[in-house]
Amino acid sequence: MLTIQENVDMKAFTTFRAGGAARYFAKAESVEEILEAKSFAREKKLPLFFIGLGSNVVVSDAGFEGVIVKLGKEFSHFKFEKGTLVAKASTPLSMIARMSATLGFSGMHLLAGIPGTVGGAVVMNAGAYGEEISQTLQSVKILDDDETVKTFSLADCEFSYRHSIFQNSKKIILEATFQLTPGNSSEMILAQKKIMEERKAKQPLEFPSAGSVFKRSPAGFPGALVEAAGLKGKTLGGAQISSKHANFIVNIGNATAQEIYDLSELAKEKVFENSGALLEKEIIFLGKF
Template identity: 40%
Template sequence: MTDEIVAAFPDIDILTHEPLSTYTNTKTGGPADFLAFPESVTAVQQLLQYANEHQIPVTVIGNASNLIVKDGGIRGLVMILTRMQQHTIDGTHLTVAAGASLIEVTKLAQHASLSGLEFAAGIPGSVGGAIFMNAGAYGGEISNVAESVQVLTPDAQLKTIVGADLDFSYRHSRVQDEGDVVLSATFALTSGDGTAIQAEMDDLNAKRAAKQPLELPSCGSVFKRPTGYFAGKLIHDAGLQGYQFGGAQVSTKHAGFIVNVDHATASDYLAVIQHVQAVVFEKEHVHLETEVRIIGEAPAAS
């Protein structure tokens, strides 16, 4: 693949051989062959159509907060949608572009005295990622408020999917299965008191800051909650809190997080994940399934 894609889209910011460690919350990840920052639905659609015509693989990411990109990077075209942040408010409905920060969206809702998104006040992902993963915290989930989503299908067709058809479940939505690109989401909220909404958000953020290692790079919550258990407690009880491989460490503040304490690589993260899974299974006979999305290629053998 040549740099023809860059020449084909002079109005879109496209970088070549760009290290994704610059953009991930873990500060790890190898290079993308091409990294594009589209700013509109039309731009995303044109890029996807071009990639399909030229048989270029496409990967779409948002804030890269619950993501590990392997050290070999990602072949083909990577699109980061964080420059797509447009929003509109129509009564109690808030429509937001996929690249908007979920934290900023909760602030928009609070400012408009709209309730329903308080649970997401500290979730560091994007709107698109939140739909993709059915993000949730403190008893709330995106599925509770997502009325509809605009997507691009893999063949670059625009489509609107209503919330009831998104097949939401724990850390899952239909777009994971079908390869759709989330472009925007409409949230159905309720009128509330802005001061009370802010107080609820402040309370949840204080709880998050007290329990989670927000001061260090991490990929967020690493493992899904096993039925009948809590992943963090299983890891703590297995004596793994503080376990370190390379620069990646099971957080001493919250065992459900793996933090970058010393120039960690993605391979360090994966080694810690595999060790934790093996030890917890050996001691508790529980398989910890990753919540974090792991993508990309392993580094070439030296």
Template identity: 40%
Template structure:
């Protein structure tokens, strides 16, 4: 069933919208309906209307660590660029889900608050970072997290504490309960503004030197296997630089797959599967994807909210 946009005339919707316009890989099929709520009330209205009409809901955040398959996404897709407010209250920073983690770290630095510098170069949104317990350079969201406001599938907003989030490596309970992160609050500590900025600058320089930021990509593709680093494994397997279609295993960092020539999501998926198959054969290691992979291989029929 299609989402009844006519029931919510004051909310911005785009029908049959190419999601490649929003993903960092510049790939992905179309959304049946893409929704841009501006307020919590509008977000709740979308969720309730979808539930009442048995329409699937998908939230895509900043689409930085995400692959959307070429068949696109059925139902209604929600994106939250309008949810971008960041507030500092004492030693706490509260950021709405659509705010970027980078902007959140900048706000913390300006307030002289330390504890989230590790995230200074993570390109995702606060909602996405909380959803997957994003991390970099030895830090993870769990280290600074205090609480989050979450819209649950029943249309109710609930506050989740750190303990309730069940954080682990690239995991939170939101991945199981179907909730939508509305905002996240981080508990930080007073620090020296110049020292905080110096650390952010150091990590960003490190990121620029090691990661292929000059090409579209979905960030780090695979989770780090216990006792190993993914990039060196891929290099040892002889796959660095390997190309399928327009997607290439990065020559700068083998843990990244970059879009060098109008790649499709299928190119990405085929390359991911080749890497997994080869690493399993050569080293008996099962590589698990860190990148979130969603959508349909081909656009066929409708998908219900219960499927």
């Protein structure tokens, strides 16, 4: 039986540690409980939103007049069998990336620094250092709009850069299957270590954030475009366009969701004025801004 709570502060459930409350909040531990949440939202005529680790979402200070469902620990399991990896949606991507390197399988080991879950990574076709989720993915098990469990092939997912069919969709990812390639474990662990050191040196990991704010643009790297627009280090209240990496907005001290949103809008506007590039956000802003 699903437990639904009212007016739950979402700061603790998002990596930005900012924003307001969800009108309703629940942790789902089974497909049946997901169906209960869907039924509840339908009954209340409210929007429904699913989160994993909350690493790319900000809830409005005024709250989200809807139902937020976090996939619980029962959705956080994975198993390796030879080169085949089956991972449930709420499994941290970084854990899988590290484990694959330890076991000597390549194809996902360079994704170790990406915050978030397998489900979120599939939705966004997450990638780093030349590796993308879609390169090793074989199939995805989903709960479809008609409330039946289906399996989607790689082609069904319609992957492109930071995009999949699951964005702006009511399809819910339950688990994903990947085919990895045997590789040299010590070399992969070394590559991982180097990447993590690079991230620490170049990215503001010491502050709460949601990772990259903008998707890569045909006009260039978003961080470089924001920096060229003169906004690196720009502060608004407790939010800052990082002085270390301009494609990060960080919470330097009790930032509000509105301050984070306003800075992202300012960056979009100034980059467009400066270079004509129209940046697209990776972060999802829930509620009224």
